[in-house]
Amino acid sequence: MGRTFFVGGNWKCNGTSEEIKKIVATLNAGQVPSQDVVEVVVSPPFVFLPLVKNELRSDFHVAAQNCWVKKGGAFTGEVSADMLVNLGIPWVILGHSERRAILGESNEFVGDKVAYALSQGLKVIACVGETLEQRESGSTMDVVAAQTKAIAERVKDWSNVVVAYEPVWAIGTGKVASPAQAQEVHAELRKWLQANVSAEVAASTRIIYGGSVSGANCKELAGQPDVDGFLVGGASLKPEFIDIIKAAEVKKSA
Numbered sequence: 712m713g714r715t716f717f718v719g720g721n722w723k724c725n726g727t728s729e730e731i732k733k734i735v736a737t738l739n740a741g742q743v744p745s746q747d748v749v750e751v752v753v754s755p756p757f758v759f760l761p762l763v764k765n766e767l768r769s770d771f772h773v774a775a776q777n778c779w780v781k782k783g784g785a786f787t788g789e790v791s792a793d794m795l796v797n798l799g800i801p802w803v804i805l806g807h808s809e810r811r812a813i814l815g816e817s818n819e820f821v822g823d824k825v826a827y828a829l830s831q832g833l834k835v836i837a838c839v840g841e842t843l844e845q846r847e848s849g850s851t852m853d854v855v856a857a858q859t860k861a862i863a864e865r866v867k868d869w870s871n872v873v874v875a876y877e878p879v880w881a882i883g884t885g886k887v888a889s890p891a892q893a894q895e896v897h898a899e900l901r902k903w904l905q906a907n908v909s910a911e912v913a914a915s916t917r918i919i920y921g922g923s924v925s926g927a928n929c930k931e932l933a934g935q936p937d938v939d940g941f942l943v944g945g946a947s948l949k950p951e952f953i954d955i956i957k958a959a960e961v962k963k964s965a
């Protein structure tokens with residue numbers, strides 16, 4: 712089963728409306744492969760979602776960076792999945808390591824969020840990844856498996872899930888995982904899905920890599936058989952994001 716290359720741009724907590732408009736104008740002018748070759752999703756801060764949705768080219772889509780774990784109500788400061796659906800936002804990023812580490816989101820909480828968002832019709836980019844300490848102690852796969860298990864226990868239909876493997880030590884550090892390191896975890900993760908979910912889900916679910924992806928390193932990473940795309944932070948705010956999207960051509964010619 713073919714896995715369309717997927718490139719997400721996570722703009723995190725950055726930008727003024729003027730800066731956001733400039734980024735959108737750059738994306739709108741970019742020459743990129745067609746949607747059957749690469750699926751592109753950008754994720755601005757909540758407040759800019761309507762602006763970006765209205766101004767962004769129609770072959771790119773929009774994601775929120777988070778949403779609440781259940782239906783809305785008395786949860787000050789939160790945004791519900793229902794609200795995103797109401798606004799016509801198709802995607803949400805859940806379980807980003809910054810939320811796990813800084814805001815204390817547990818594996819179970821992230822699993823609940825993924826299940827609820829999917830139940831409301833959102834598509835989910837679910838993030839997993841180990842810290843440097845965990846990698847150095849040899850527990851990378853245990854950590855990533857536990858994070859994925861908490862999702863698998865709550866989710867039956869994986870067709871609207873993209874898994875983003877983002878080693879925490881590579882995020883915003885300029886210290887990208889080597890293509891071999893990324894491939895190793897992606898392949899293990901796919902094996903885990905095969906053993907614990909199904910062969911079909913393992914074959915069809917896109918596993919994308921995030922952590923210091925740039926115009927300079929994207930092609931080599933994209934050349935790895937189990938790397939199905941990227942979740943890009945810093946570089947997604949810059950024109951080089953277009954070059955990263957074009958890395959999809961590596962797969963096309965593989």
Ligand SMILES: O=C[C@H](O)COP(=O)(O)O
Pocket residue numbers: 721807877881882883884885921922923924942943944945946
């Ligand atoms: O969601 C994106 C990741 O946190 C990667 O961020 P980065 O590309 O700035 O390292």
